[in-house]
Amino acid sequence: QSVLTQPPSASGTPGQRVTISCSGSSSNIGSNYVYWYQQLPGTAPKLLIYRNNQRPSGVPDRFSGSKSGTSASLAISGLRSEDEADYYCAAWDDSLSGPWVFGGGTKLTVL
């Protein structure tokens, strides 16, 4: 059971806009930044969004992040086949059980 809650799956057709949610609590998302990682099949995770809504250089502006209260969202517009991957949210957690927590991951399928 992951500390951050994500839907296990999401899907869309090419060109569509899809959103992936990430729900947490006051000790993690509610008081710290949210990060998003993309994991293409058979590869290591890659930083997609940092500090809630910032994109590293090289990440297309089709990807955007937002946060409100204890929840966050990743939006992908103009969906492409190469976006098919697992997406994970992460946040620092102020509780005593360890500083970093992840969501369980969302598998995005491009139909």
Next chain:
Amino acid sequence: EVQLVESGGGVVQPGGSLRLSCAASGFTFDDYAMHWVRQAPGKGLEWVSLISGDGGSTYYADSVKGRFTISRDNSKNSLYLQMNSLRTEDTALYYCAKDILRPISSHGYFQHWGQGTLVTVSS
């Protein structure tokens, strides 16, 4: 270019030990905190441990506390994870990841990742 190359994975029996290494290049190693993150087969990501850039501060997930020890040798640009009393549930691909800050901070994050090394705990 940042490169992180993990090694040391393998098959070990329950109760056994293993030492993972992560060789870093392309950046000033001691300027950055480092993490270990694992992924069980077909499962999601789980943060394991974190060490500050000077090696003076460490954190562990509850699931490995008391069994795993993170360390680093800044003269060798290397990160380590000593894993003792291994359990079947420790079976996973272990990634090392570079932070963006030197001290341990809530403002840091996993900026770059290696390709991982597989640890299988099985009798």
